[in-house]
Amino acid sequence: MTAVTLTVNGTERSLDVEPRTLLVHALRDDLGLTGTNVGCDSSSCGACTVLVDGQSAKSCTMFAVQADGADITTIEGVADADGTLHPMQQAFHEHHALQCGYCTPGMVMASISLVEEYPGLDENGVRHGLEGNLCRCTGYQNIVDAVLAAAGSGGD
């Protein structure tokens, strides 16, 4: 077992993991943060997307030990403490950008990172920017509209 220290949603967490433990499983199984989902085993679907030091990353493609010392933000950490949704979450709600909701945490995290990294994206840019996150329910149109709206309204 290897000791790992992560700052997760602003709180420092220490845990002992097998060196081969994926970051997503450390978050889910060791820290109980089950909002981050696992949808595949080939880094294709993006359901596990979190922010690592502010940049989106598929947490199934990293070992927890690789994240030692990193600042991690998961879906549980983006709304305000009083429950006010993050502007991207709010945009997803207002545009009906989710149905079953399984891809949603990863999609929201990827979208937050996308509009922060590339402000002013047009529709085509959003569509290609989210290529690594699959959704089976929505046909993406409302997701794209939500991301464009959040970007336009200053949603970071």
Added chain:
Amino acid sequence: MTITEDAPAGHVGSRRLRKEDPALLTGEAKFIDDLALPGAIWVGVVRSTEAHANIVGIDGSAALEIDGVNEVLSGEDLAPLWGEGALPCAWPVTPDMKNPAHLPVARGTAKYVGDAVAVVLADSRYAAADGAAAVVVDYEPLPAVVEIEDAVADGAPLVHADLDSNECYTWGLWGDNAPAIDAAFAEAAHVVSERYLQQRLIPAPMEPRGCAAVPSPAGGELTLYSATQIPHILKVMTAVVLGIPENKLRVVAPSVGGGFGCKLNVYAEEILCSALAMQRGAPVRWTEGRAEAAVSTIQGRGQVQHIELAADADGKVTAVRVKLLADMGAYLQLVTPGVPLLGGFLYHGCYDIPNYMFECTSVFTNRTPTDAYRGAGRPEATYAVERAMDSLAVSVGVSPEEIRARNFIGADAFPYESAAGLVFDSGDYQTVLDKAVALADVDGRRAEAAQRRASGSSKRIGVGFSSYVEMCGLAPSRVLASLDYGAGGWEAATVRISPTCKVQVVTGSTPHGQGHETCWSMIVADQLGVDPDDVEVLHSDTAVSPTGLDTYGSRSLAVGGTAVYMATEKVIDKARAIAAHQLEASEDDLEFSGGVFRVRGTPEAEVPLAGIAFAAFTAHDLPDGMEPNLEAHVTYDPPNFTFPNGTHIAVVEVDTDTGDVDLIDYVAVDDCGVQINPLVVEGQVHGGILQGAAQALYEDAVYNSDGQLVSANLGDYLVPSAAEAPRFRLDSHATPSPTNPMGVKGVGEAGTIAAAPAVINAVVDALRDLGVTDVDMPASPQTVWRAIADAQGGAS
């Protein structure tokens, strides 16, 4: 409390945002793998790597050396748990249908890649996966049947050695009409005869399957948590297969991450975990991997279709004749054999065709079982008839919209009895098509296409039509009985009003993304004059919602929603009797609106529902003989199916140099009856269209000749991303269904049913002047390029 005279009226029809969203947006929602079960036994399933093989030996010694792996169990080891108990098939479509016993873990012979052959029990998910990978199975390979038509070829190897062929059943629908059909073809001015392939599809909801069985050893109870669409049906089936008394069994579907039909089943792992949990007295859990899901969860489609149309000189179709070969896979799952039948009533499409013949022969192959996948038989039927109608249009020399106009069931013909024996409820197919043609600017697109052709551009434009009608709202129980389906088609609802006038709705319908909580709340809020936020909707747990038949086949609103509506009406009836008692008036003199009962003509004589709710709770002064509390239960058995319909138009750009197809516009005009929430309707249509378009362009469960699935993960199986998806442009045209009080029809599968033929018709339209008359699905660049090359004289 929000019951006031000015409470917002008319929630139904508004674009109300979903109450389901906040929990899903914040990670608060609990999916199956999110459940914390300390001390649970993790199951890893060892799956056959051979399509057909005798299991000679299973060596678990290497697995047992792995830290955390505790046991390796073969099918024989597990036999005492279920004896000869097999996974259930609830739809024996013919008396002589073959249904070989499908054991949860195989004994003796593995029949498909993915067939469970052994089980590892471990302390953690990692140990379970490691253990399953380390088990060595000694196989003696047997000849395998992979492709559908090979299954019925002379000398084909047998999937099941104890049967004399690979045929599962043959089911037909033509009555005494055969001579008339032969005459129609003999007299026809135009005959179209086509062969189409429905490739196998992997449903791929973003959440794979999973289950966890939690026993209460002291009382002998078991709670089965499963990522299922059907907790109620699963409960009955698990009780039957394992002999667990139903009163000791509870099934819970937590948040479920999409289903699309593949979670409408009773799977080996659910039986396995339940049986082991009862035996061991400890929680037992399993979570499916994505590549595992490709072979262990049912697949969809898998048909070879032969369709013939006979038409007169004007292109009026006089007869349709269909012969199907359908791939069941190695075994029958819950409704596997019935899927082709659900399409079997609809190969005449939305056209007035007097003579109809449908025959389906279903076969076993050494592949993963097929079963219901979004649309379940109806996308296949729509594809065949809509592709064939385009061929007929070419033969007659008219446009696709004109051939459809000449054959539509007229708006004045409803209720319309089809040649296949259904009674269509309502529709105005021509108006729907006209709206779609205008919205898509078909004339403009055709001018653009002509210009591209004239200029010799390699970027061809094609316009493709698909007009569909589907049957949903499954279903009148007596009709299901006539089809030998093993259950009814009703749905249950309970509505109760609390002492403080909050509303609790219990539905037997089981959502997994559709938005039931929002929509049921809107319906009830309008009826009672309360705020939708004061309505809670309970579902998906047999301890809370003991009666139900769950969610599939676009049935939730038309059947489950209607049950909720009717239960609410019953509650209002009881409240009216109490109001009459309090106001000393006749019930007939009371009106109810905005949550208040008033005596007509005496406006000051009124009592709010809140007052009645409290009076019903205290029961201090109720009419003589009346039971306390405001609560009603309804089980609604629909008198008919509902028949959503629509016309979709796809516009594609095809690169004739590379074969690449770009979906550049997509217009859909749908009639799903009255819409409860257009926001939710549009979401269903968007997602449905993309799933249908994905069959047309991207997705294919590709098997090699050895029966190995070579597109087993999301790198190889091309679920489209936002970059491939077009922008959808939607309109609607509602003809309320007379079948139910709200006039609703259903919309869950419409997009998927319509989309594939629209897209392929567009591809063929783009290439028709090059001699291309057909392109197989998925129309990958290679397939399209080859179709062009073949049409141009085999320049491959």
